[in-house]
Amino acid sequence: MSTPHFDRIALIGIGLIGSSIARDVRELSLAGEVVISSRSAETLRRAEELELGNRYTASAAEAVRDADLVIVSVPVGASEEVAKQIAGNLKPGAIVTDVGSTKASVIAQMAPHMPENVHFIPGHPLAGTEKSGPDAGFTGLFRDRWCIFTPLPGTDQAALDKLKAFWMALGSLIDEMDAQHHDKVLAIVSHLPHIIAYNIVGTADDLETVTESEVIKYSASGFRDFTRLAASDPTMWRDVCLHNKDAILEMLARFSEDLAYLQRAIRWGEGDKLFELFTRTRAIRRSIVQAGQDVDAPDFGRHALDQKK
Amino acid sequence: MSTPHFDRIALIGIGLIGSSIARDVRELSLAGEVVISSRSAETLRRAEELELGNRYTASAAEAVRDADLVIVSVPVGASEEVAKQIAGNLKPGAIVTDVGSTKASVIAQMAPHMPENVHFIPGHPLAGTEKSGPDAGFTGLFRDRWCIFTPLPGTDQAALDKLKAFWMALGSLIDEMDAQHHDKVLAIVSHLPHIIAYNIVGTADDLETVTESEVIKYSASGFRDFTRLAASDPTMWRDVCLHNKDAILEMLARFSEDLAYLQRAIRWGEGDKLFELFTRTRAIRRSIVQAGQDVDAPDFGRHALDQKK
Numbered sequence: 001m002s003t004p005h006f007d008r009i010a011l012i013g014i015g016l017i018g019s020s021i022a023r024d025v026r027e028l029s030l031a032g033e034v035v036i037s038s039r040s041a042e043t044l045r046r047a048e049e050l051e052l053g054n055r056y057t058a059s060a061a062e063a064v065r066d067a068d069l070v071i072v073s074v075p076v077g078a079s080e081e082v083a084k085q086i087a088g089n090l091k092p093g094a095i096v097t098d099v100g101s102t103k104a105s106v107i108a109q110m111a112p113h114m115p116e117n118v119h120f121i122p123g124h125p126l127a128g129t130e131k132s133g134p135d136a137g138f139t140g141l142f143r144d145r146w147c148i149f150t151p152l153p154g155t156d157q158a159a160l161d162k163l164k165a166f167w168m169a170l171g172s173l174i175d176e177m178d179a180q181h182h183d184k185v186l187a188i189v190s191h192l193p194h195i196i197a198y199n200i201v202g203t204a205d206d207l208e209t210v211t212e213s214e215v216i217k218y219s220a221s222g223f224r225d226f227t228r229l230a231a232s233d234p235t236m237w238r239d240v241c242l243h244n245k246d247a248i249l250e251m252l253a254r255f256s257e258d259l260a261y262l263q264r265a266i267r268w269g270e271g272d273k274l275f276e277l278f279t280r281t282r283a284i285r286r287s288i289v290q291a292g293q294d295v296d297a298p299d300f301g302r303h304a305l306d307q308k309k
Numbered sequence: 310m311s312t313p314h315f316d317r318i319a320l321i322g323i324g325l326i327g328s329s330i331a332r333d334v335r336e337l338s339l340a341g342e343v344v345i346s347s348r349s350a351e352t353l354r355r356a357e358e359l360e361l362g363n364r365y366t367a368s369a370a371e372a373v374r375d376a377d378l379v380i381v382s383v384p385v386g387a388s389e390e391v392a393k394q395i396a397g398n399l400k401p402g403a404i405v406t407d408v409g410s411t412k413a414s415v416i417a418q419m420a421p422h423m424p425e426n427v428h429f430i431p432g433h434p435l436a437g438t439e440k441s442g443p444d445a446g447f448t449g450l451f452r453d454r455w456c457i458f459t460p461l462p463g464t465d466q467a468a469l470d471k472l473k474a475f476w477m478a479l480g481s482l483i484d485e486m487d488a489q490h491h492d493k494v495l496a497i498v499s500h501l502p503h504i505i506a507y508n509i510v511g512t513a514d515d516l517e518t519v520t521e522s523e524v525i526k527y528s529a530s531g532f533r534d535f536t537r538l539a540a541s542d543p544t545m546w547r548d549v550c551l552h553n554k555d556a557i558l559e560m561l562a563r564f565s566e567d568l569a570y571l572q573r574a575i576r577w578g579e580g581d582k583l584f585e586l587f588t589r590t591r592a593i594r595r596s597i598v599q600a601g602q603d604v605d606a607p608d609f610g611r612h613a614l615d616q617k618k
Contacts, residue, residue: 077580126530129607130594136607146527185519185527188512193531196509199571200502201590203564210494216596218455218494221435222502224603225534231594234587241575241583252572255512256565262508263561266550271386274550278543281510285439285540287525294533298438298445300609 004165007032010067012060012082014038014047015233016128017099018073019137022052024170027139037063039078047134060085067091069166072098072110077239080109092117095159099125101186101236103150103179105243111152119159124148124182125172126190132233143171144292150179187247191240192255195248197229198237225300313474316341319376321369321391323347323356324542325437326408327382328446331361333479336448346372348387355443369394376400378475381407381419386548389418401426404468408434410495410545412459412488414552420461428468431488433457434481435499441542452480453601459488496556500549501564504557506538507546534609 009031011018018036025031034053037060038044048056057063064070064086072082079100090096096118100106103122114120127145129136147167151160164174177185204215204223215223241248265273289296297304318340320327327345334340343362346369347353357365366372373379373395381391388409399405405427409415412431423429436454438445456476460469473483486494513524513532524532550557574582598605606613 126527128530131607138612140612145529181518185523186530188516188519189524189527189532190530192512193509193535195571195575196505196568197531197534198587198590199568200505200564201593202586203501203560203567204497205589205593206563206567207497209490210497212593212596214494215498216593216600216602218435218498219597219600219602220454221437221495221499222506222538223498224597225506225538226502227590227594227597227603228609229531229534230587230590232587234584234591237587238580238583242578242580245575245578248575249572251512252568252575254515255509256568256572258512258515259505259508259561259565262504263558263565266504266554266557266561269551269554271547271551274547275543277511278507278539278541278546280514281507281536281539282543284510284514284521284525285536287521288528288533288536291525291528293525293528294536295611298440300537300611302604302609303447303449 003028003030003169004162005030005032006068006166008035008067008069009033010035010037010063010070011053011073012037012063012070012086013073014043014052014134015073016132016136017125018071019047019050019052019134020139020141021071021073021170022047023137023139024142026052028169030166030169031069035063035067043134050134052134061089064094065089065091068094069163070094070096072096075235075239076100076102076106076243079106080113083110083113087113087115090115090118093119095119095121095163097121097123097163099123101190101240102244103182107150107152107179119156120152121155121160121163122150122152122179123163123167124150124186125167130228130231132236140171142167145172146175147172148175148177148182150177150182183244183247187244187251191244191248192251194229194232194237195241195252196255197226200226201230312337312339312478313471314339314341315377315475317344317376318342319344319346319372319379320362320382321346321372321379321395322382323352323361323443324382325441325445326434326450327380328356328359328361328443329448329450330380330382330479331356332446332448333451335361337478339475339478340378344372344376352443359443361443370398373403374398374400377403378472379403379405381405384544384548385409385411385415385552388415389422392419392422396422396424399424399427402428404428404430404472406430406432406472408432410499410549411553412491416459416461416488428465429461430464430469430472431459431461432472432476433459433491433495434476439537439540441545449480451476454481455484456481457484457486457491459486459491492553492556496553496560500553500557501560503538503541503546504550504561505564506535509535510539
């Protein structure tokens with residue numbers, strides 16, 4: 001597939017994800033011009049200092065004018081507001097996509113505002129780190145990471161193919177599913193883990209019998225593995241929780257039920273039940289490493305990194 | 310403090326921890342002779358192949374004969390059995406220590422069997438990886454990691470100092486507290502995180518609407534951070550759960566209570582409550598990185614490791 005090229009790309013939102021896209025587009029020369037918009041004046045100024053695009057504007061409506069590709073990278077709760085702002089200025093034939101972690105909600109917020117003559121194709125690159133803001137982005141963030149599309153019925157195949165080619169140029173692996181299934185899958189692989197991580201860090205923070213300095217001092221014995229996720233962007237994650245409510249509540253109910261079973265086994269000293277679960281989970285880790293979805297180095301390779309210092 | 314030296318060290322148990330101690334002792338020449346014991350014939354044979362010691366025996370009683378330092382590195386549930394086996398053969402004046410993750414239980418299991426004329430000093434090096442067995446150990450595992458002692462009242466100071474010097478030679482940072490406090494601290498920084506990790510991996514494994522291959526494929530979006538802990542040694546963790554029951558059940562109750570609060574906030578769309586928690590937890594991550602207890606590289610530096618490949 002040939003490398004795609006767009007005359008003008010508009011990036012609405014320029015945080016970790018938007019700024020990583022901008023860096024890749026610049027490095028790979030995927031656009032004639034990149035127009036960047038942010039509702040935060042400080043973020044916009046920083047994007048300009050980093051030379052992430054060619055033009056900068058506080059107005060999303062202004063940014064999308066004459067753009068062939070519009071990528072909305074904002075907290076999912078802001079999707080409808082952005083859709084309303086840009087709807088009237090979209091170029092006929094433009095592709096409008098997003099990067100949100102929930103898809104049914106984004107579709108419900110944006111699709112009703114999209115003109116008939118543009119291609120609205122929801123997407124979700126499964127990539128990121130616990131850092132946020134335009135300085136947190138980097139070239140290659142999407143390399144070997146999945147990008148899931150949840151196209152609406154009747155989506156133009158040529159537009160979809162062109163959008164896929166764009167993400168493939170960024171190194172992504174491409175997948176496609178319906179929005180409801182996406183939201184269930186993400187609820188278990190991403191949303192529940194983040195919520196659990198936030199929760200356990202909160203629980204530790206509230207203890208009276210163990211001090212916070214003890215928690216920090218001894219965190220290497222397990223706790224710290226949760227703190228990375230619990231350092232993720234609060235606005236983004238508040239919105240994810242509010243906008244994938246049903247799937248998240250379903251997964252939370254299952255998790256709590258399983259935890260009650262485990263708790264009961266501990267209380268009654270049922271070692272066999274504990275051993276059975278603790279053995280079963282080991283196999284999943286092995287599969288994830290085999291699938292190339294994590295590094296095989298023990299302890300996430302922290303020792304290797306330590307030694308590099 | 311001068312480097313300590315023991316004429317004979319006996320290592321009872323030669324898994325990840327025992328074999329890492331053996332490697333350090335060999336490299337640093339901390340003993341005239343190292344005698345290794347394991348109840349598994351296969352493990353013992355492997356320890357010999359790896360040349361981790363000078364002599365190898367299936368009998369713990371035989372191993373401790375004439376040893377100045379005895380280090381018990383077995384699943385905590387096996388502590389009493391080991392104590393009974395070695396009690397009659399301990400050399401007067403010997404130091405007997407362990408590495409177990411629960412301390413009150415180990416003391417209750419071992420102390421009653423220890424002869425008056427040996428120094429029984431419970432210890433716990435907070436170090437390890439998700440791998441297990443004699444091949445998983447490595448030199449430097451304990452470097453810059455905490456080792457907590459929970460000495461009993463009336464412990465001989467000279468013996469305690471000598472044991473501390475031994476762990477300091479291995480690179481450990483030394484701490485001291487009572488066994489009950491240790492067990493509470495570890496319940497939150499280590500035991501609860503492992504239990505939660507095992508639980509969420511189990512929940513994901515049981516879903517009907519999302520396939521296991523989907524969970525694996527998309528695990529990089531959060532889930533995989535839990536799988537490392539959930540790949541830890543099942544026997545060790547079964548024993549930890551059974552032998553630190555009270556503290557673990559207390560932490561589990563708090564965790565579940567906090568999770569119910571969070572769940573309710575999601576159900577009723579209370580974004581402010583979510584945002585407040587998600588902001589508070591960020592600070593803890595920052596403190597952990599500042600305290601040198603984790604690498605600062607985003608995503609645990611997985612990208613850096615990828616690029617090394």
